[in-house]
Amino acid sequence: MGSKYANLIPICSETFVSKIAIIGSGIAGLAAARNFKLQGHHVTLFEKQATPGMAAHGFEIHVDGQQIRGDLPSRMFNRELWPNVARLYDDLNIGYEKVAAKQHFFDRASGRAFPFELPVDWRMKLGVATGLGTSPMLKQLQRLQQQAAKDLANGTVSGDFAQYLSHHGFSEEFSREFLFPALSATVCTCSDQAIGQYPAAILLDAMQKIASDDGLWRVSNGSTAVVSALVAYVDDDRCSTEVNSILEGTDAITVSSGGSEDRFDRVIVATQANHVAALCPTLPKDILAVMNSFEYEDVVVAVHTDQRFMPEHKRDWSVFNFETSSAGSMCTVWLNKFHTQWPVVTPVFQTIKPLADPSPETVVCSVNLQRPVVTTASKGLWDAIDRINQGDSRIKFCGAYAVPGIPLLESALLSAHRLIHTD
Numbered sequence: 001m002g003s004k005y006a007n008l009i010p011i012c013s014e015t016f017v018s019k020i021a022i023i024g025s026g027i028a029g030l031a032a033a034r035n036f037k038l039q040g041h042h043v044t045l046f047e048k049q050a051t052p053g054m055a056a057h058g059f060e061i062h063v064d065g066q067q068i069r070g071d072l073p074s075r076m077f078n079r080e081l082w083p084n085v086a087r088l089y090d091d092l093n094i095g096y097e098k099v100a101a102k103q104h105f106f107d108r109a110s111g112r113a114f115p116f117e118l119p120v121d122w123r124m125k126l127g128v129a130t131g132l133g134t135s136p137m138l139k140q141l142q143r144l145q146q147q148a149a150k151d152l153a154n155g156t157v158s159g160d161f162a163q164y165l166s167h168h169g170f171s172e173e174f175s176r177e178f179l180f181p182a183l184s185a186t187v188c189t190c191s192d193q194a195i196g197q198y199p200a201a202i203l204l205d206a207m208q209k210i211a212s213d214d215g216l217w218r219v220s221n222g223s224t225a226v227v228s229a230l231v232a233y234v235d236d237d238r239c240s241t242e243v244n245s246i247l248e249g250t251d252a253i254t255v256s257s258g259g260s261e262d263r264f265d266r267v268i269v270a271t272q273a274n275h276v277a278a279l280c281p282t283l284p285k286d287i288l289a290v291m292n293s294f295e296y297e298d299v300v301v302a303v304h305t306d307q308r309f310m311p312e313h314k315r316d317w318s319v320f321n322f323e324t325s326s327a328g329s330m331c332t333v334w335l336n337k338f339h340t341q342w343p344v345v346t347p348v349f350q351t352i353k354p355l356a357d358p359s360p361e362t363v364v365c366s367v368n369l370q371r372p373v374v375t376t377a378s379k380g381l382w383d384a385i386d387r388i389n390q391g392d393s394r395i396k397f398c399g400a401y402a403v404p405g406i407p408l409l410e411s412a413l414l415s416a417h418r419l420i421h422t423d
């Protein structure tokens with residue numbers, strides 16, 4: 001190991017040094033790079049975008065005479081649902097800070113609006129709640145959290161989330177105006193329909209952990225801080241290099257990109273599952289069938305200054321502002337309150353799943369991202385990925401889609417860690 005890595009402690013004492021290629025530099029690829037580097041291997045990282053994927057959609061905006069930078073998407077975590085993420089950030093000395101999780105919900109059809117805040121102090125909230133709708137929603141949420149804690153402990157949760165809610169008599173209003181938007185426009189970023197199809201146990205467990213006293217956190221200096229710390233473990237960093245094909249031969253694996261060919265001992269494919277078939281066309285049909293079975297939904301995220309996305313009265317503006325209509329739900333994050341260190345007063349927003357287009361002159365940027373769809377059928381696919389990664393092929397797969405749970409930074413990290421343990 002060169003002096004650059006002198007302070008790193010190898011995870012295991014493997015002596016054979018492999019040439020490893022990692023395709024994709026989301027957090028899964030970056031974490032896999034670190035893990036293999038810590039084992040003493042030589043790591044080459046391919047990324048088709050100009051900068052490492054985890055921070056590739058960050059944005060810059062000139063406002064109030066200041067140039068400010070933010071993440072797209074603005075990601076959060078806590079120690080309960082994201083233990084490996086928190087551990088990694090601590091290991092890398094990455095600073096993080098609490099997010100004020102004040103929320104406002106508005107349903108266009110009924111005209112109902114109410115505030116909410118995490119973590120929930122049930123006794124206080126239920127005691128002092130005023131305003132139409134506040135108490136009934138909170139009471140249902142409290143009942144759901146209590147029921148779920150009992151059912152999860154007894155291992156009696158089965159079926160999908162919509163079935164669980166209906167079986168326990170939760171109102172349609174509670175799901176449509178509060179619960180589904182809260183989950184679909186933040187932590188899961190998917191359609192409201194996909195929330196209903198999630199395995200109930202996964203969402204109920206996540207809700208317990210998100211509502212914990214730990215609250216929610218964000219990395220103080222954004223994803224670029226995480227990326228810089230992880231890229232330091234890469235020997236050969238090849239951004240702006242789209243891999244076209246990965247072919248496994250008897251001695252080595254050939255990675256082709258933009259007219260050049262490189263040979264590696266092992267390749268870690270850390271792209272989305274739906275990119276694998278095009279990249280590795282010669283993989284056995286059963287493996288490609290598994291990869292093609294992971295479904296994705298598009299998620300639009302827009303950064304803008306269009307105040308029409310916020311509650312009508314400024315006194316109601318919160319960090320997270322949810323709106324539901326017959327077309328679905330969206331969440332507008334008031335970035336000035338999310339990034340408490342931003343030295344600007346002009347309001348800047350990030351809307352997840354906008355139900356309408358912000359005025360063009362207010363748009364800073366807008367991207368279409370994808371998120372894996374999780375259903376009760378996903379377990380079979382997660383088991384299949386485990387079997388594939390334990391097989392003889394020297395091409396392995398990781399990414400947020402590949403392990404049980406909501407596809408988050410945590411699952412992406414876990415999938416990278418599993419490669420070390422199956423190695």
Ligand SMILES: Cc1cc2nc3c(=O)[nH]c(=O)nc-3n(C[C@H](O)[C@H](O)[C@H](O)COP(=O)(O)OP(=O)(O)OC[C@H]3O[C@@H](n4cnc5c(N)ncnc54)[C@H](O)[C@@H]3O)c2cc1C
Nearest residue numbers: 024026027028048053073075076243271399400407408409
């Ligand atoms: C709107 C939104 C909000 C979210 N909020 C949160 C949050 O608050 N907390 C949280 O934990 N998670 C959040 N997530 C989820 C989290 O961002 C993802 O789970 C995670 O980033 C996935 O990481 P990954 O490494 O698996 O994949 P990706 O980040 O998708 O990385 C795959 C990489 O592979 C590259 N690639 C693909 N094909 C090629 C090729 N042929 N050659 C070279 N490179 C290639 C891509 O460019 C990309 O950089 C959010 C997601 C969205 C969409």
